[in-house]
Amino acid sequence: MVTYLRNVWSGLWTTIVGMSITARYLFRRPVTVQYPDEKLPISDRYRGIHYLEQDKCIYCFQCARACPVDCISMEATRVGKELDWKAFTIDYNKCIFCELCVYPCPADCIHMGKEFAFVVYDRRELVLDLLSEKGLSPPAKERHAKAEAEKKAKAAAAAAAKAAAPAPPKQAPDSKEGGPPAAEAEASMKEPEPPKT
Numbered sequence: 184m185v186t187y188l189r190n191v192w193s194g195l196w197t198t199i200v201g202m203s204i205t206a207r208y209l210f211r212r213p214v215t216v217q218y219p220d221e222k223l224p225i226s227d228r229y230r231g232i233h234y235l236e237q238d239k240c241i242y243c244f245q246c247a248r249a250c251p252v253d254c255i256s257m258e259a260t261r262v263g264k265e266l267d268w269k270a271f272t273i274d275y276n277k278c279i280f281c282e283l284c285v286y287p288c289p290a291d292c293i294h295m296g297k298e299f300a301f302v303v304y305d306r307r308e309l310v311l312d313l314l315s316e317k318g319l320s321p322p323a324k325e326r327h328a329k330a331e332a333e334k335k336a337k338a339a340a341a342a343a344a345k346a347a348a349p350a351p352p353k354q355a356p357d358s359k360e361g362g363p364p365a366a367e368a369e370a371s372m373k374e375p376e377p378p379k380t
């Protein structure tokens with residue numbers, strides 16, 4: 184009987200304690216974050232998904248060489264001083280978010296971002312291309328077009344100057360090497376006059 188009463192009291196007491204905690208939180212502001220509509224602030228030094236300032240990148244491979252798991256690859260073609268970008272990828276199947284690729288970058292253009300939500304159904308989609316646009320960037324296209332136009336204009340001006348230049352005088356036949364002068368040759372062609380009596 185004593186045990187029975189003790190169990191009843193224990194049940195009542197735990198219910199009272201639990202309900203008192205519930206009552207304490209009932210009138211406080213809710214702390215639940217409605218992710219993904221709401222997000223908690225992320226620290227400045229958080230190492231999330233990288234982002235690249237493509238216009239500053241000089242295609243030097245320093246970041247790729249520094250990566251301990253060899254997960255950065257890039258492909259571009261140099262067009263004069265501009266870069267025609269094909270790809271700049273990071274394989275997040277391998278990346279360990281160590282930030283070692285960031286420090287050696289001479290142009291300070293690759294960074295660890297704050298984005299962390301990277302959910303895919305296929306592991307192949309974890310190879311992320313960081314390029315914001317492929318090919319030449321619009322300013323690079325403009326500079327390239329300007330340089331091409333200047334080159335063409337220079338070539339056209341050079342061609343026009345060449346066409347306008349006076350023709351070099353023709354060289355008169357040399358009397359010593361090319362035979363007698365024209366007057367002499369003409370005279371030699373005439374028949375000799377008969378002697379006067």
Ligand code: SF4
Nearest residue numbers: 250278279281282284
């Ligand atoms: S964070 Fe580390 S593992 Fe990831 S790409 Fe950079 S160097 Fe490689």
Ligand code: SF4
Nearest residue numbers: 240241243244246288
């Ligand atoms: S180190 Fe920097 S500049 Fe060089 S390829 Fe990587 S991101 Fe571009």
